[in-house]
Amino acid sequence: MSQSLIPTICPYCGVGCAFYIVVENGRAVGLEYMTDHPVNQGSLCSKGNAALEILDHPERLTHPLIKAADRFRPASWEEALDLIGQRLSAIRHAVGPDALGFLASAKCTNEENYLFQKLARCLGSNHVDHCARLCHAPTVVALAHSLGSAAMTNPIPDLAESDCILVIGSNWAENHSPLARWVWRAKDRGARVIVVDPRLTPTAWLADLYLPLRPGTDVALLNGLMHVALTEGLVDRDFIARRTTGFDALARHLMAYPPSRVSEITGLPPAQIVATARAYASASAASLVYCMGVTQHTTGSENVLACADLALLCGQIGRRGAGLMPLRGQNNVQGACDMGALAQFYPGYQPVDAPEVRDFFAHAWGVAADTLSLSPGLTVVEMIEAAAAGRIRALYVMGENPVLSDPNADRVREALSRLDLLVVQDIFLTETAEMADVVLPAAAWAEKEGSTTTTERRVQWSHQAVEPPGQARPDTWIIGQIARRLGLTWGEVAPPSVLAEINRTVPIYGGLVPERLMAARGGLFWPCPTPEHPGTPILHMERFATADGRARLIPVDFRPPAEEPEERFPLTLTTGRIAIHYNAGSMTRRSPSLVTRAPTLCVELNPVDAAQWGVSDGEWVTVSTPRGQTQARARITDTVEAGVVFMPFHFPGTNRLTTDLLDPQAKIPEYKVAACQIAVARKEDEQ
Amino acid sequence: MKEIFVRLDRCVGCHSCELACAVEHSAAKSLFAALAEAPVPRKRLYVEQVLTHKLPLLCRHCEDAPCVRVCRTGAMSQDAVSRIVTHDPERCIGCWMCTMVCPYGVIGRQLERRIAVKCDRCPDREEPACVTACPTRALLYMEEEDFSERMRRVAAAEVVEGYGRAQAV
Amino acid sequence: MTRLVYVQMERCLDCQACEIACQREHQGLPNIVVVPVEDRFAVALMCRHCDSAPCVAACYAGALAATDGMVAFDAARCTGCGLCLVACPFGVIQWTPDGRSVHKCDLCTDRQATGREPVCVLTCPAEALSYEEYTEFTRRVQHRAVASVLRGQEVKRR
Numbered sequence A: 001m002s003q004s005l006i007p008t009i010c011p012y013c014g015v016g017c018a019f020y021i022v023v024e025n026g027r028a029v030g031l032e033y034m035t036d037h038p039v040n041q042g043s044l045c046s047k048g049n050a051a052l053e054i055l056d057h058p059e060r061l062t063h064p065l066i067k068a069a070d071r072f073r074p075a076s077w078e079e080a081l082d083l084i085g086q087r088l089s090a091i092r093h094a095v096g097p098d099a100l101g102f103l104a105s106a107k108c109t110n111e112e113n114y115l116f117q118k119l120a121r122c123l124g125s126n127h128v129d130h131c132a133r134l135c136h137a138p139t140v141v142a143l144a145h146s147l148g149s150a151a152m153t154n155p156i157p158d159l160a161e162s163d164c165i166l167v168i169g170s171n172w173a174e175n176h177s178p179l180a181r182w183v184w185r186a187k188d189r190g191a192r193v194i195v196v197d198p199r200l201t202p203t204a205w206l207a208d209l210y211l212p213l214r215p216g217t218d219v220a221l222l223n224g225l226m227h228v229a230l231t232e233g234l235v236d237r238d239f240i241a242r243r244t245t246g247f248d249a250l251a252r253h254l255m256a257y258p259p260s261r262v263s264e265i266t267g268l269p270p271a272q273i274v275a276t277a278r279a280y281a282s283a284s285a286a287s288l289v290y291c292m293g294v295t296q297h298t299t300g301s302e303n304v305l306a307c308a309d310l311a312l313l314c315g316q317i318g319r320r321g322a323g324l325m326p327l328r329g330q331n332n333v334q335g336a337c338d339m340g341a342l343a344q345f346y347p348g349y350q351p352v353d354a355p356e357v358r359d360f361f362a363h364a365w366g367v368a369a370d371t372l373s374l375s376p377g378l379t380v381v382e383m384i385e386a387a388a389a390g391r392i393r394a395l396y397v398m399g400e401n402p403v404l405s406d407p408n409a410d411r412v413r414e415a416l417s418r419l420d421l422l423v424v425q426d427i428f429l430t431e432t433a434e435m436a437d438v439v440l441p442a443a444a445w446a447e448k449e450g451s452t453t454t455t456e457r458r459v460q461w462s463h464q465a466v467e468p469p470g471q472a473r474p475d476t477w478i479i480g481q482i483a484r485r486l487g488l489t490w491g492e493v494a495p496p497s498v499l500a501e502i503n504r505t506v507p508i509y510g511g512l513v514p515e516r517l518m519a520a521r522g523g524l525f526w527p528c529p530t531p532e533h534p535g536t537p538i539l540h541m542e543r544f545a546t547a548d549g550r551a552r553l554i555p556v557d558f559r560p561p562a563e564e565p566e567e568r569f570p571l572t573l574t575t576g577r578i579a580i581h582y583n584a585g586s587m588t589r590r591s592p593s594l595v596t597r598a599p600t601l602c603v604e605l606n607p608v609d610a611a612q613w614g615v616s617d618g619e620w621v622t623v624s625t626p627r628g629q630t631q632a633r634a635r636i637t638d639t640v641e642a643g644v645v646f647m648p649f650h651f652p653g654t655n656r657l658t659t660d661l662l663d664p665q666a667k668i669p670e671y672k673v674a675a676c677q678i679a680v681a682r683k684e685d686e687q
Numbered sequence B: 001m002k003e004i005f006v007r008l009d010r011c012v013g014c015h016s017c018e019l020a021c022a023v024e025h026s027a028a029k030s031l032f033a034a035l036a037e038a039p040v041p042r043k044r045l046y047v048e049q050v051l052t053h054k055l056p057l058l059c060r061h062c063e064d065a066p067c068v069r070v071c072r073t074g075a076m077s078q079d080a081v082s083r084i085v086t087h088d089p090e091r092c093i094g095c096w097m098c099t100m101v102c103p104y105g106v107i108g109r110q111l112e113r114r115i116a117v118k119c120d121r122c123p124d125r126e127e128p129a130c131v132t133a134c135p136t137r138a139l140l141y142m143e144e145e146d147f148s149e150r151m152r153r154v155a156a157a158e159v160v161e162g163y164g165r166a167q168a169v
Numbered sequence C: 001m002t003r004l005v006y007v008q009m010e011r012c013l014d015c016q017a018c019e020i021a022c023q024r025e026h027q028g029l030p031n032i033v034v035v036p037v038e039d040r041f042a043v044a045l046m047c048r049h050c051d052s053a054p055c056v057a058a059c060y061a062g063a064l065a066a067t068d069g070m071v072a073f074d075a076a077r078c079t080g081c082g083l084c085l086v087a088c089p090f091g092v093i094q095w096t097p098d099g100r101s102v103h104k105c106d107l108c109t110d111r112q113a114t115g116r117e118p119v120c121v122l123t124c125p126a127e128a129l130s131y132e133e134y135t136e137f138t139r140r141v142q143h144r145a146v147a148s149v150l151r152g153q154e155v156k157r158r
Helices: A077-095 A110-122 A137-146 A156-161 A179-188 A218-231 A237-243 A247-254 A259-266 A270-282 A300-313 A333-338 A355-365 A380-388 A409-417 A475-485 A495-505 A514-519 A607-612 B016-024 B031-036 B066-070 B097-101 B129-133 B144-168 C017-025 C054-058 C083-087 C119-123 C134-157
Strands: A003-009 A018-024 A027-033 A065-068 A071-074 A100-103 A164-168 A192-196 A209-211 A286-290 A323-326 A394-398 A421-426 A438-441 A450-453 A458-462 A571-576 A602-605 A620-625 A628-636 A644-648 A674-680 B002-006 B046-050 B053-057 B076-078 B085-087 B108-110 B115-117 B139-143 C004-007 C033-037 C041-045 C064-067 C070-073 C129-132
Touching: A003 A458, A027 C119, A065 A077, A077 A100, A077 A394, A077 A421, A077 A438, A077 A475, A100 A110, A100 A380, A110 A333, A110 A355, A110 A394, A110 A450, A110 A475, A110 A495, A137 A300, A137 A323, A156 A179, A156 A286, A156 A323, A164 A218, A164 A270, A179 A192, A192 A270, A209 A270, A218 A247, A218 A259, A218 A270, A218 A300, A237 A300, A247 A300, A259 A270, A270 A286, A286 A300, A300 A323, A333 A450, A355 A495, A380 A409, A394 A475, A450 A495, A458 A514, A495 A514, A607 A628, B002 B144, B016 B031, B016 B046, B016 B129, B046 C134, B053 C134, B066 B076, B066 B097, B085 B115, B097 C004, B097 C134, B108 C134, B129 B139, B139 B144, C004 C134, C017 C033, C017 C119, C054 C064, C054 C083, C119 C129, C129 C134
Parallel strands: A100 A394, A164 A192, A164 A286, A192 A209, A286 A323, A394 A421, A421 A438, A571 A644, A602 A628
Antiparallel strands: A003 A018, A018 A027, A065 A071, A065 A438, A450 A458, A571 A674, A602 A644, A620 A628, A620 A674, B002 B139, B046 B053, B076 B085, B108 B115, C004 C129, C033 C041, C064 C070
16 A cells, blocks of 8 residues: 655646645545645645545546437547537538637646647637636736736745735635735734725735725726825836836826825725825835736726736836736636637737737648638637627537626526537536536546646646546547547647647747656746746846836726616625635535535625615525526625625526626626625525 | 833843743742752743844733633633733643733743743732843833833933934034 | 644634644544634634643543643543533534544644644644744744834834
8 A cells, every 4th residue: 555645736726836645546545735835835725625525526527428309428439529520620611610619728737728729729710718808807908018918927925025015806815825824924024914805805804904995996096096106206206217108197197086086986085095005105015916806897907007007106016025916816827828718819928910920820730821810719708699699609618617607697508508519528517518518528637737827927737646537538638639530630739748839839938848847846937938047936127028128107097887786776796706615616516525614605795784675694685686686695794885795606696697798908797896686585486 | 000111222132131030930039049949930021032122021911911811711810900910820721822812922831830921010029020130221110100201201302302403404 | 842733813814724624634523613703803723732621620531631742532432421522611622423422633643643743734824823832932922022013113213
């Protein structure tokens, strides 16, 4: 009975914690902490501790399924793959490549996402996107515009070097828990932590200053902070002069945002706005941490621009402890973006509408240049709309669950039901997989190898620890098989060979060669252009990644959220995550130790609202918006302000309520604000 | 009520206060005899150094003291008038909740006797031993009003000096 | 000297990682419990391994014993009378699901044999939990207190 310890990277969030899987006789029998990892230092959150519960789970998909007469029947790989190959080519030939849609996955490795988008593009479709569209698309769009590089600027442990940590719309205490140790180290040194959030989250528990702003008023607040920094002479004139453009226009623009006006918009006292601006601007090194509270708005791109403006104006970027830190949600959402699983970019953020880029990839992939489309593809929500309109006829989904994760879920279901072909490749029979024509069983993270990229741009190799259950196969193998059936000759698709191809086609990954990456404990930071390059932990130290090396200061105006409370829907619904569950819950709702701690959907509401609508704690209520309704258990708490209700989105139901109105640039839906109504559920409605 | 005040700029880190504290809390109350006692008498205040700065830390006998709040057996109690927090070894079960919640880390543990040890303000003495022992008078035992009056005198002197400098400019 | 699990109360963020790690390590039974208070705080409670433990005094079967600076539990001798549950001031001795015996923190004795720390300590993202001598714990608190006072002085001087 010999035990071995296999190092692995946690499959949940973007922090990229490492741990060991204890393997005995080919089975994962335990978990051991990796205390020398540079980010988590051994620690894991609740979900990481339960990660192994997924591997031997009885509900795992173990063989391909084909739907016939509304029922699934088991099928062989040959049959399932042949069917997919035939139907995809038939639709491609009959309707054209633009009828094919592809949803990649932030849960899959870089190699898998690279192959997946390569498949889509070699078939002539740029309709390949993934859930980054639903979390950090505004970061990708806005930071590329202002800084030239759409990623977190500093490593997580750098937080310990900050003298001020400004957190806007991020509940990292629950969602990226290992940050806590680095923030506490900063606090031990006397750093000030300021948390801006409509909810008093556990992140706000450790704040020195907590700002409960009205949902959707971030731009006003950020402009107000800049106004104070500017008028009090706290901006970094030298940095602005040397490293930015556009200061004069921004400065003029900011005059319209004095604390008095910002206070009216945000509902925050002017003194809090002034205190925050002073603490951030005058710190010798300050970090600005933001997350979905900033991005998931119809003004998401503007929110991100305002964050970047603030950091630039105060010179709080490009140094140790001073950075802009968008926390990415999934274990490989950064990597999936880097690998071009985005409608408008080839791998390495190279635009699809540039002919020279098209020619480069056509050559690299050995296809005729005119096979590759020059028009940017449809994004996640647009693909669903196109499916509803009959323009997308086939959708190949790898490890995503749009029925739960996309907004306005009832419409998503309807759209998917109109497809001629829905292929879902996943580890469980998710709500989306249930609607599929063909379901392909995939290997979970520990059952395959490959690289993932953390929120900090840290690329880490994850080793295979155990074999997949039944006939489940790694995604690279499945994609390779489908490609072969569509007449593409790719040769070897094992992860190390795919990574070698990535080294050649994605300059920022140029030096992350397989042998080097496999040996690097704690991974390597991109950009890493050559095998000798040490990697780049801190971005923008000397110059920004723009053409002239300078960052752009871009003025943005406050616009109210798309949907505001009105007579029929008088409350504001905001959504988010809780410590125990993860995203659409496909994994956490199946983990016994997690789901027993949070078994049902709940809705948090203020005692004032509870009294007004006659709701008592623990009671089932119906929450409704113009799009739909759902039942949830009431949780009465003063951590949300009166007039605001909060629901986690880990359960079916929440996203039947959210709006699919999009940010015009980044195409992200406004998950964080919807007008809603609550009522005590009638007995027969109770779940 | 009299309190023990610390003048932050005066501590030179000689540890005389610690020694005097341990002796005062020995059975014999003399240095040489105390050395031979078992268990070895324990000090209840701690001179801590950060970079080059030194500072004696001792129980502040907090208003609404956290250690008293968390004590599940009533071993830790606070005098309503003097605010002195005292510890009753008979009732202590040695759970160390008080140690964990003290913001200054000044509740110690005497393993041999399985009890918590902390400052009791030297009930047998006119002036606490640490104050008497301090050669630089960094520790002062006086009424709050007297201490703040002393601080006001220092502050006023600084104002005059600063004002004078401003006039000169 | 003996090491114990100490908790810096203000650091706990109610993520419940320690509970899940503990139950994975102890056949599904968590010996540490995180108790949220007014949605503003959370307190991680586990056996304090009291020096003069009330549970040991209450146990007439000799199943609970103070040894080597910890309160050890021997399930084989437990009669399931429940007196220890009543005696424990922190409610951290719990019934097993069948109600026939109890379970409590064992400081991960099995792991310590191979030099590994208790899982709750290793997993805590916020470093709220530590496994150390009490002097190490208090020294850290003292150091922080002094640093904080000195920072106040610096601000005054600036």
